[in-house]
Amino acid sequence: MGVLIIFGSIVAIFITSIYVYFRWKYSFFEKEGVPHLKPKFPLGNIQGMGQEYHMIDVLIQMYEKLKMKGSVVGIYNLAEPIYLITDVDVVKDVLVKDFNSFVNRGSYINEKDEPLTASLLNVEDDRWRFLRNKLSPAFSSGKIKSMYFTVSSLGNNLIGAIEREINDKKSLEVKNIMIRFTVDVVSSVSFGMESNTLNGEHPEMIQHFREIFGIEGSNTLYFLMLFCFPDLSKFLKLKFFSKRVTEYFSNVISANIKSREDRNESRNDLLNMLIELKNKGSIEGEFSTETKKLTLNECLAQAFIFFFGGSDTSSTTISYALTELAYNPDIQEKVRQEILDKTKDTNGEITYEALQEMTYLGQVVDETLRMYTPGFAIFRKASEDYKVSNSNIIIRKGVKVWIPTLAFHYDEKFWKNSTKFDPNRFTQEEIDKRPKFSFFPFGEGPRNCIGMRFGLVNAKYGVAMIIKNFKLTPDARMKYPLKFNPKTILMEPETGFWLKFDKI
Numbered sequence: 469m470g471v472l473i474i475f476g477s478i479v480a481i482f483i484t485s486i487y488v489y490f491r492w493k494y495s496f497f498e499k500e501g502v503p504h505l506k507p508k509f510p511l512g513n514i515q516g517m518g519q520e521y522h523m524i525d526v527l528i529q530m531y532e533k534l535k536m537k538g539s540v541v542g543i544y545n546l547a548e549p550i551y552l553i554t555d556v557d558v559v560k561d562v563l564v565k566d567f568n569s570f571v572n573r574g575s576y577i578n579e580k581d582e583p584l585t586a587s588l589l590n591v592e593d594d595r596w597r598f599l600r601n602k603l604s605p606a607f608s609s610g611k612i613k614s615m616y617f618t619v620s621s622l623g624n625n626l627i628g629a630i631e632r633e634i635n636d637k638k639s640l641e642v643k644n645i646m647i648r649f650t651v652d653v654v655s656s657v658s659f660g661m662e663s664n665t666l667n668g669e670h671p672e673m674i675q676h677f678r679e680i681f682g683i684e685g686s687n688t689l690y691f692l693m694l695f696c697f698p699d700l701s702k703f704l705k706l707k708f709f710s711k712r713v714t715e716y717f718s719n720v721i722s723a724n725i726k727s728r729e730d731r732n733e734s735r736n737d738l739l740n741m742l743i744e745l746k747n748k749g750s751i752e753g754e755f756s757t758e759t760k761k762l763t764l765n766e767c768l769a770q771a772f773i774f775f776f777g778g779s780d781t782s783s784t785t786i787s788y789a790l791t792e793l794a795y796n797p798d799i800q801e802k803v804r805q806e807i808l809d810k811t812k813d814t815n816g817e818i819t820y821e822a823l824q825e826m827t828y829l830g831q832v833v834d835e836t837l838r839m840y841t842p843g844f845a846i847f848r849k850a851s852e853d854y855k856v857s858n859s860n861i862i863i864r865k866g867v868k869v870w871i872p873t874l875a876f877h878y879d880e881k882f883w884k885n886s887t888k889f890d891p892n893r894f895t896q897e898e899i900d901k902r903p904k905f906s907f908f909p910f911g912e913g914p915r916n917c918i919g920m921r922f923g924l925v926n927a928k929y930g931v932a933m934i935i936k937n938f939k940l941t942p943d944a945r946m947k948y949p950l951k952f953n954p955k956t957i958l959m960e961p962e963t964g965f966w967l968k969f970d971k972i
């Protein structure tokens with residue numbers, strides 16, 4: 469009996485402490501005088517996220533409810549207060565003008581137990597500056613042009629895989645193919661592995677891809693937990709990636725580094741540049757005079773983040789672009805005509821130069837990135853108290869800031885009829901009418917997406933190759949407008965991407 473009372477009292481004290489802790493946390497914005505949404509224990513303002521609603525839908529709802537109340541407002545992610553930006557001028561201040569107060573994302577990083585987490589995406593302050601300086605030349609226009617050879621060499625595999633895999637009704641789930649296309653591209657340039665998944669080889673690569681991105685099940689809350697309580701997660705030894713994924717990628721990348729070093733082999737790709745940084749401490753075209761070398765673990769983490777950051781984003785963009793083109797036959801035909809026109813003098817080959825000249829295709833990809841932004845929010849953490857301009861609000865040191873990119877991309881203030889797919893929004897004349905920071909699918913400022921140009925090349929090539937070879941229409945399984953599947957952190961429609969392919 470006595471033991472039961474003691475146990476009951478401990479449980480009661482534990483629950484009361486958690487409740488008091490949340491109450492205290494939930495008073496943050498009230499005390500700071502920041503307009504905010506009233507939180508509910510224990511999820512704060514993210515009820516339904518990952519179950520009923522996708523994180524994107526929740527962010528858009530919050531933005532729409534709060535944007536009239538201030539340029540910086542407050543929300544609670546579980547117990548954590550988060551500043552939400554609702555104004556384009558503050559977006560610019562945080563990402564560009566006052567970048568030095570917001571260098572870090574405050575992400576989960578556990579270099580000791582999970583070396584792959586110590587990537588450019590997660591590292592902080594001087595470590596980030598060092599790595600960003602070292603890696604930026606790897607994404608110069610010249611380097612991307614040489615990597616284009618890998619992208620275009622996979623074009624025939626892409627078309628071949630579609631022809632083989634369409635069913636008797638000529639339909640196909642297109643993301644399944646596009647994942648394999650971008651995995652083949654990115655694994656080749658990032659770790660020198662010819663994974664050839666389009667031809668059915670290395671199925672384990674796709675399995676790992678699906679596991680990393682949690683396509684197999686609900687993972688939003690788990691990621692939010694790591695994101696919200698990085699120190700507690702580290703203490704509890706929670707892992708961002710499973711042991712299987714970590715071992716697989718670490719082994720593949722280190723084996724390829726060793727094999728190139730042993731054979732003194734040099735190639736025009738990202739892995740080659742990482743090897744140079746590991747052995748010489750610098751690469752051609754680098755501005756920095758710092759010659760500190762990268763360790764093997766640092767190389768593994770960067771090669772992995774190029775795969776992690778480059779594969780799903782590009783395949784998602786291509787899949788949504790093709791889906792919108794299937795629903796918009798006139799736009800599809802206009803893109804096809806442009807592709808035929810620009811490849812007239814190259815025997816139908818989509819060269820790097822021809823791709824650069826396809827301006828309407830570029831508009832289609834931009835409009836896709838507006839409506840279906842794979843990086844649908846940008847994350848930063850204040851490194852000092854920061855006074856928001858034209859407001860009394862101080863963003864407090866150590867507190868996170870979320871910029872809900874997709875909410876800006878649907879704001880009727882900048883985009884009339886924002887749910888309509890319309891590439892004409894991206895003619896130079898229309899672009900000039902809008903504030904610059906109303907569209908930022910790759911983030912902005914010194915910490916924007918390092919792979920932006922490479923991602924755009926992949927996406928444009930994938931779309932061009934398919935539209936040149938097939939006429940697309942939506943399959944009966946699709947429902948428009950597309951609704952995001954709440955069970956994954958990725959941006960996937962609930963229906964998948966089922967399209968019909970007619971060979972031209």
Ligand code: HEM
Pocket residue numbers: 588589590600773774775777778779781782785841842843844846847909910911912914915916917918919920922923924927
């Ligand atoms: C359509 C394709 C892509 C999209 C939409 C995209 C989007 C983004 C976004 C929104 C960010 C955060 C930017 C910020 O916080 O301001 C980011 C960061 C990053 N992306 Fe991409 N990305 C794409 C392709 C790629 C590719 C192809 C690579 C590499 C091969 C890549 C590697 C990275 C890395 C390493 C970062 C972290 C940069 C840093 O913290 O310095 N991304 N990306």
